[in-house]
Amino acid sequence: MKQGIKQQSILLFEKKGFSETSIQDIVEALGVTKGTFYYYFTSKEQLLMDIHLGYIDDLLERQQKIQQSQLSNRKKLEELVALLITDIANHGPSGKVFFREMRHLCEENAVEVKAKREKFRKNLERIISDGIAEHEFRQGLEPEMIAFAILGVTNWSYQWFNPTGGISADRLAGIYSDLILNGIV
Amino acid sequence: MKQGIKQQSILLFEKKGFSETSIQDIVEALGVTKGTFYYYFTSKEQLLMDIHLGYIDDLLERQQKIQQSQLSNRKKLEELVALLITDIANHGPSGKVFFREMRHLCEENAVEVKAKREKFRKNLERIISDGIAEHEFRQGLEPEMIAFAILGVTNWSYQWFNPTGGISADRLAGIYSDLILNGIV
DNA sequence: AATTTCATACTAACTAGTTAGTATGTTCAG
DNA sequence: CTGAACATACTAACTAGTTAGTATGAAATT
Incomplete structure (x- = not known):
């Protein structure tokens, strides 16, 4: 899942930019929740x-x-x-x-x-x-x-x-x- | 004032980025308020x-x-x-x-x-x-x-x-x- | 074999703060 | 006295990050 978050983030950051991509956007694209994100990354x-x-x-x-x-x-x-x-x-x-x-x-x-x-x-x-x-x-x-x-x-x-x-x-x-x-x- | 807002914005956008610069930041740097900004720019x-x-x-x-x-x-x-x-x-x-x-x-x-x-x-x-x-x-x-x-x-x-x-x-x-x-x- | 323990991988609900944009009011020059 | 040039106060939406709790499965103990 950690790699999945990273890969998805790269695609979203590329398309929309870092600031314009919310963590919500990332986890929604993967069908998980924000807790999952903060389980793998501290920020x-x-x-x-x-x-x-x-x-x-x-x-x-x-x-x-x-x-x-x-x-x-x-x-x-x-x-x-x-x-x-x-x-x-x-x-x-x-x-x-x-x-x-x-x-x-x-x-x-x-x-x-x-x-x-x-x-x-x-x-x-x-x-x-x-x-x-x-x-x-x-x-x-x-x-x-x-x-x-x-x-x-x-x-x-x-x-x-x-x-x-x-x-x-x-x-x-x-x-x-x-x-x-x-x-x- | 319009040119002033533009020039100030350029400097702030360069230093901090577009999304990271709030309109509040721009007008505060010039000592005016948001009303002034929206008088000259629609967005x-x-x-x-x-x-x-x-x-x-x-x-x-x-x-x-x-x-x-x-x-x-x-x-x-x-x-x-x-x-x-x-x-x-x-x-x-x-x-x-x-x-x-x-x-x-x-x-x-x-x-x-x-x-x-x-x-x-x-x-x-x-x-x-x-x-x-x-x-x-x-x-x-x-x-x-x-x-x-x-x-x-x-x-x-x-x-x-x-x-x-x-x-x-x-x-x-x-x-x-x-x-x-x-x-x- | 049954049961307890414990770590993994999450979720749902929340906080505290920030943002663009708006609605309305005030001042002052001509 | 009118309109241009502002100021004030606000809202609705969104944000990163937090917290308490849970389902699941594997290992350890009895």
């Missing part, structure tokens, strides 16, 4: 934290596998872009909640999640700066700004990309990797 | 719509000026990126509200705003496809996907870019234009 915010950690911890773990591989920095970057894009197909609603509802976490939890987000970003930045040092990428780039740009491209996809639509996740990842590596000129 | 949602239109209409207008110029497509693209990035410095709070709180618009208003957002995106797409046709950009690109990518890079900046921080809006715009045009390899 609405703890549930949100649970969703956040489930998302970012999984991403960090998969990022680490790429980082520890023996691939070139260029290939690592491509893999990372593919990881982020294909994740939309697999955990789209989770991701949307993650990107939109962080402000509803309490200070303490927000700090923890922010730290993990930054860790992910710094790991990406590392691939860029390593790639520059090893002459896989151009000299003179600003790794931090490039990392932000890449995250912008991929994370923004959550706003519009529909994996069941005209283009597949793999193909989109390819297009994005090509753009980041080669530009449009 | 909280209408105020949000007002903020949305103020933002997107301004952007569309400035985009049109770029589009109607005699610049090359490459230069138009650079100007557009600069427009979006420098806008953060000038209308940051407005933009954040625009990107985050659209789901609180009623169906009818959401459709109107969405149409204008798409118009902006289609205009950008047009620059890309014109540039390809005129051999300023590479052949074989997917203009729609490139447009989404560019919007991702620029719009994501709202999440992290602090214009008073270590890097200026102009410089960031330059870095982004360079990345989009030339890639990192």
